[in-house]
Amino acid sequence: MERMEIIGTVSIFTCQEKQSIIGQITKMILRKEKMMATQKYTQFPCQGCGNRCFLEIQYDTNAIQSVKGNRCDGGKRYAAQQLLRDKISVCLPTIDGRQARVVSTEPIPLQYHTACLEQLAQLVLETPVCKGETIWEDWKTGICVVADENLF
Numbered sequence: 381m382e383r384m385e386i387i388g389t390v391s392i393f394t395c396q397e398k399q400s401i402i403g404q405i406t407k408m409i410l411r412k413e414k415m416m417a418t419q420k421y422t423q424f425p426c427q428g429c430g431n432r433c434f435l436e437i438q439y440d441t442n443a444i445q446s447v448k449g450n451r452c453d454g455g456k457r458y459a460a461q462q463l464l465r466d467k468i469s470v471c472l473p474t475i476d477g478r479q480a481r482v483v484s485t486e487p488i489p490l491q492y493h494t495a496c497l498e499q500l501a502q503l504v505l506e507t508p509v510c511k512g513e514t515i516w517e518d519w520k521t522g523i524c525v526v527a528d529e530n531l532f
């Protein structure tokens with residue numbers, strides 16, 4: 381009986397409206413599933429000042445979703461600094477057929493990684509390569525990539 385009432389309620393919609401509702405719900409579920417799959421959780425003490433607040437953070441690859449335990453906005457900034465940045469380290473070909481490892485001097489925000497790697501992928505290094513030598517620099521973002529090894 382209960383089942384029939386539910387069917388009766390849905391039947392007030394036209395077939396097109398039903399399809400639209402089902403489509404919207406499916407999209408919402410898929411969006412949520414995607415969010416859940418990429419969302420991560422971690423905890424660590426903030427080093428922003430002597431209070432050492434214990435932070436509980438939810439984040440994905442692009443942004444900090446939520447921070448608990450912080451007593452000021454410095455905790456959010458610290459979390460972003462720790463979690464949304466990473467150094468780039470990659471091997472590039474040299475003109476004599478070898479490879480040299482290069483590394484960014486600082487951790488880079490994750491959203492710049494693809495663009496940075498695309499630029500690096502176009503390079504072929506001349507030898508000799510000296511450790512610490514600047515390989516590529518982007519003055520707009522301040523990203524600097526240097527050789528991580530000697531290759532003579």
Ligand code: SF4
Pocket residue numbers: 426427428429430431432433449450451452453454455456458
């Ligand atoms: S969250 Fe704020 S108050 Fe707490 S340790 Fe970090 S900077 Fe200090």
